[in-house]
Amino acid sequence: MEESEYESVLCVKPEVHVYRIPPRATNRGYRASEWQLDQPSWSGRLRITAKGKVAYVKLEDRVSGELFAQAPVDQFPGTAVESVTDSSRYFVIRIEDGNGRRAFIGLGFGDRGDAFDFNVALQDHFKWVKQQCEFAKQAQNPEEGPKLDLGFKEGQTIKINIANMRKKEGAAGTPRARPASAGGLSLLPPPPGGKSSTVIPPSGEQLSGGCSLLQPAVVSGSGGATELWPQSKPAAAADIWGDFTKSTGSPSSQSQPGTGWVQF
Numbered sequence: 001m002e003e004s005e006y007e008s009v010l011c012v013k014p015e016v017h018v019y020r021i022p023p024r025a026t027n028r029g030y031r032a033s034e035w036q037l038d039q040p041s042w043s044g045r046l047r048i049t050a051k052g053k054v055a056y057v058k059l060e061d062r063v064s065g066e067l068f069a070q071a072p073v074d075q076f077p078g079t080a081v082e083s084v085t086d087s088s089r090y091f092v093i094r095i096e097d098g099n100g101r102r103a104f105i106g107l108g109f110g111d112r113g114d115a116f117d118f119n120v121a122l123q124d125h126f127k128w129v130k131q132q133c134e135f136a137k138q139a140q141n142p143e144e145g146p147k148l149d150l151g152f153k154e155g156q157t158i159k160i161n162i163a164n165m166r167k168k169e170g171a172a173g174t175p176r177a178r179p180a181s182a183g184g185l186s187l188l189p190p191p192p193g194g195k196s197s198t199v200i201p202p203s204g205e206q207l208s209g210g211c212s213l214l215q216p217a218v219v220s221g222s223g224g225a226t227e228l229w230p231q232s233k234p235a236a237a238a239d240i241w242g243d244f245t246k247s248t249g250s251p252s253s254q255s256q257p258g259t260g261w262v263q264f
Helices: 112-140 162-171 237-246
Strands: 007-019 042-051 054-060 067-073 081-083 090-096 102-108 216-220 226-230
Touching (some): 007 054, 007 112, 042 112, 054 112
Antiparallel strands (some): 007 042, 042 054, 067 090, 081 090, 090 102, 216 226
């Protein structure tokens, strides 16, 4: 089935009026003030349909939908539909009965918005008809249509700033890896502005490398208060006791603390 056999509805208005108009004596155009606007010849519903490229203005009964008259429109603006010179709500249309007889009647709307919709519906239809004709011509002669040239013209160059691209890539790169400790564990960096704290292992443990930590001694001071007295780094057994290791004295003499030791 061809597309021209389908009929589409463009506009429907529930109330329009039809007037008898006098013959036009001159080419100055029609004037609605010359009609008997208070005595319309007919009132009913208007429906604009389209079948192919032709639009039809149909006047129908409001209740039964019986066709009163229709005006085929093959061009707009044109002789099939004309606007009057003294109002935007009235038009002159050319009706046909299908047997070759034609007549011109006056058509009026009670609201300006309805008249505007009537005018726009016809304009949009014939804009679509014009576009379809242009598309058909381009399909028949594709070489005549405008061509899109994306090539460089003579002397035309293009410039690419690579330095900015490298800066952006560096700014958006991956974060630096955190240094790993000797044991293979990743240590978190210290907080900004904070002081680094020294981790003191429990008593008796040694740091890596064989060095022992200094253990403070508790000294009883005056008034019963206790004070912390730092102990010196313990050395080897021979260095601590000195010549006492070579002495053959009594055990009591060896157990006496040396100078610098505080007895509790």
